[in-house]
Amino acid sequence: MSSSSKHQREAWDFLxxxxxxxxxxxxxxxxxxxxxxxxxxxxxxxxKFMPAFVHDYAYGQYVWSSPTFTEESEAVKKAIENFSSGRMSVQDAFDQCAEEIRLIRKK
Incomplete structure (x- = not known):
């Protein structure tokens, strides 16, 4: 909150x-x-996420993560590129993405 705010009390009440x-x-x-x-x-x-919340709050924020986060993110990125470029429909792109993530998590 800005110290120059004219409505600090109201802003704190809203937060x-x-x-x-x-x-x-x-x-x-x-x-x-x-x-x-x-x-x-x-x-x-x-x-089941409580240990992760407690760990991450020691650093001031929670960041979603998993052992396969990078690979899953790449699958989502690829899906977005596939439908936004017109190579695939949104449905097909994310069906493929879901299957890729399923296989990634099985490893």
Whole structure:
């Protein structure tokens, strides 16, 4: 928040509102909020991703990652290039992408 903001109180109230439903945000989108109590929310505590959240928050942010992230990202990039260049339909490009990712994860 800018120190020169004319509406600091309102901005803080709005940010507080946006981050107030940690459980709802996690349930709907898989994201945790920046609020201190996020580790105590039942759905987050029970998540298989909790160790990754705790690890990444030591560095100030959560970054989605997996052992096959680079390969999966390349498959998605290829799909986007295939449909945006007209070589494939969107459906065909992402069907192929899904199959590539399935095979990558089987390795």
């Amino acid at each position: 507080n509102f946006l981050t107030s439903d940690t459980d709802g945000l996690f349930a709907a989108a898989g994201y945790i909020t920046c609020r201190k109590e996020w580790q105590d929310v039942p759905s987050v505590k029970e998540s």
